[in-house]
Amino acid sequence: MSTESPTAVSTPRISEAAIRNAPNPSLAAQAAQTARTERPTDHHNRIDVEDLDIYYGDFKAVEGVTMTIDPRSVTALIGPSGCGKSTFLRSLNRMHEVIAGARVDGVVKLNGENLYAPGVDPVLVRRRVGMVFQRPNPFPTMSIYENVIAGLRLNGRKIPKADADAMVERSLRGANLWAEVEDRLDRPASGLSGGQQQRLCIARAISMEPDVLLMDEPCSALDPISTLAIEDLIGELKKTYTIVIVTHNMQQASRVSDRTGFFNIAGTGRPGRLVEMDETSVIFSNPAEQATSDYVTGRFG
Amino acid sequence: MSTTLQQQPTSLSLTHGQLSRRVPVAIAVGSVVAALALVLPVAGYNPALIGLAGLVLFTGTTYAASRRVEGRRRAVDRTVTTLVTSAFVLAVIPLVSVIWTVVTLGAERFDAAFFTETMRNVVGEGGGGLHAITGTLVITALAGVISVPVGIMVAIYLVEYGSGRLARSITLFVDVMTGIPSIVAGLFAAGLFAQLGGPGTKNGLAGAVALSVLMVPIVVRASEEMLRLVPNELREAAYGLGVPKWRTITKVVLPTSIAGILTGVTLSVARVIGETAPLLIAVGATDSLNLNPFSDRMQTLPIFAYYSYQQPGFGAGIQASYDRSWTASLVLMLVVMILFALARVLTNVLKPKGLR
Numbered sequence: 001m002s003t004e005s006p007t008a009v010s011t012p013r014i015s016e017a018a019i020r021n022a023p024n025p026s027l028a029a030q031a032a033q034t035a036r037t038e039r040p041t042d043h044h045n046r047i048d049v050e051d052l053d054i055y056y057g058d059f060k061a062v063e064g065v066t067m068t069i070d071p072r073s074v075t076a077l078i079g080p081s082g083c084g085k086s087t088f089l090r091s092l093n094r095m096h097e098v099i100a101g102a103r104v105d106g107v108v109k110l111n112g113e114n115l116y117a118p119g120v121d122p123v124l125v126r127r128r129v130g131m132v133f134q135r136p137n138p139f140p141t142m143s144i145y146e147n148v149i150a151g152l153r154l155n156g157r158k159i160p161k162a163d164a165d166a167m168v169e170r171s172l173r174g175a176n177l178w179a180e181v182e183d184r185l186d187r188p189a190s191g192l193s194g195g196q197q198q199r200l201c202i203a204r205a206i207s208m209e210p211d212v213l214l215m216d217e218p219c220s221a222l223d224p225i226s227t228l229a230i231e232d233l234i235g236e237l238k239k240t241y242t243i244v245i246v247t248h249n250m251q252q253a254s255r256v257s258d259r260t261g262f263f264n265i266a267g268t269g270r271p272g273r274l275v276e277m278d279e280t281s282v283i284f285s286n287p288a289e290q291a292t293s294d295y296v297t298g299r300f301g
Numbered sequence: 302m303s304t305t306l307q308q309q310p311t312s313l314s315l316t317h318g319q320l321s322r323r324v325p326v327a328i329a330v331g332s333v334v335a336a337l338a339l340v341l342p343v344a345g346y347n348p349a350l351i352g353l354a355g356l357v358l359f360t361g362t363t364y365a366a367s368r369r370v371e372g373r374r375r376a377v378d379r380t381v382t383t384l385v386t387s388a389f390v391l392a393v394i395p396l397v398s399v400i401w402t403v404v405t406l407g408a409e410r411f412d413a414a415f416f417t418e419t420m421r422n423v424v425g426e427g428g429g430g431l432h433a434i435t436g437t438l439v440i441t442a443l444a445g446v447i448s449v450p451v452g453i454m455v456a457i458y459l460v461e462y463g464s465g466r467l468a469r470s471i472t473l474f475v476d477v478m479t480g481i482p483s484i485v486a487g488l489f490a491a492g493l494f495a496q497l498g499g500p501g502t503k504n505g506l507a508g509a510v511a512l513s514v515l516m517v518p519i520v521v522r523a524s525e526e527m528l529r530l531v532p533n534e535l536r537e538a539a540y541g542l543g544v545p546k547w548r549t550i551t552k553v554v555l556p557t558s559i560a561g562i563l564t565g566v567t568l569s570v571a572r573v574i575g576e577t578a579p580l581l582i583a584v585g586a587t588d589s590l591n592l593n594p595f596s597d598r599m600q601t602l603p604i605f606a607y608y609s610y611q612q613p614g615f616g617a618g619i620q621a622s623y624d625r626s627w628t629a630s631l632v633l634m635l636v637v638m639i640l641f642a643l644a645r646v647l648t649n650v651l652k653p654k655g656l657r
Contacts, residue, residue, distance in 0.1 A: 098540055100464055127543030137534035140653035141556040151542040154552045190653070201538070208542055 045071040045211040045242040052106035063271035074243045076253035079263030084272025093129035094122035130210035134217040136197030138189035145185040151208040175203035195226020215245040318370040332359035407631025409624040420588035425618030432590040433605035444512035452520025460528040478518040486514040487579025505594025508584035512573040523565020527558040560648040567644035577603040602633040
């Protein structure tokens, strides 16, 4: 697949050329920061999902999801295992396409642009919509420093050493990891603890200055203290980024999120559906649906 | 035969009788003595028969003694341990014997002349294997240049891109190719170059092609295994950063698995470097130094060893020729060992840090 030619991109916002033509990435980042503060909040980095069906081959995994994800907020997705919430999350940056046979019907709009329009390059989508995975997955061949700037290096972009240093420090500070690793940036990332590795992965994701950050159960492999560190970090990050987080931990959803969506599945082999989505406080105290109430109070699931 | 058995009362406790550590030693000594006494009068000094008789006596006596003192489970355990250990020794004996023979006989001509002289105009004593050493290195290197990129790329296709009928048929063909007899590969290369350069064309490149036919499937299988070991999470991490697939493969997947791939490549080189039959057909043999693999015959170590043994000449030259043959074998073995050592070092250098 060729990603070198920006001509394949029909949509001006998702354009590598825009990134590339910037004098240097840190300036581009500053420009993006400025843009963030100047644009009306109700439109920037907002995700609209309209009647989304997701298939793996013939199997319909998720059916009829319509939701709006507010910019610069935390949206939590909860639901029992196998209900399609991770699949749905991955469809927001087209990561589910990594699995052979996966496809979608419907529309996902980022700032009004359909991510599934013909001609949209999934690689460029993923540069705008970053992702943090369930298990920390730093690159084992790289040092901590190299992991943070992996997004640039792996994409073959060269930037001056000073800019790279600044970017690494900014990203690590953004992930609340700088103080712990500043004296061993050249050590292998696999030497860090699980919680530190996960924050390194977050630093790696935010180094690309994405608009949206997707988190797929980011704390499920971590101990409570590391979990707390990540949750605090999420609270910080939502000032800048739109965050969507999948979690099995309902306390976590109620602690970190502004809005919560509850997914459920009618039975094995049936597609998952979005049952209800509302303010987190409403979902956990006074949900409209009986199924939601049963799930959040632990009566089933 | 000494039987210092320690009898202990059997009870329902967690302990049971145990043979003293000295008992198996005593039984072993006794078995050897008994085996000598049994075999020597009948068959004379026959090490294999003495060993076999000793083993049978040792196994039987140990079982009986252990059964009596320690119970059935421990007795069976001792018997199986003895059998497994004997199998290991049996497997190692020929290996040690081969190494010993090659080293002692090869040391005869393992001198500076062997590494600096060829067999050009040499009749009888003297001469060396320089032309064969360089020929082996050149042809094997060329085979590696042909088959390593092809093999690794096929493996990448199978792991990262392939699905459906094409991938399945490639896997099948690779499996079939693994079993191709080397003489068939040689005939294939000879036939191919007969088409290109006329009948009877023999050169180093033809040999390299023949060796490649043997190497490619090994490289593919080894690289495929290694690429599959790379966790999918790393690929997803790269995709999640907006890294295109080909960059993910070249910058993340390959560096993570390069250590294992190198080991596979080394194994494949070791597999083909000693091939004789295909080179005999495709490259031929010569007494002169030829460093150009694109024209004329070349000499290689296995063929040098073969002809030195097969056509040793006459008179005093016969022993000299045999000596050169053994030294050629020794050098070939050393080349393989050096390759393995290099691969080990490279593997340790390139291995992802912190992964075990």
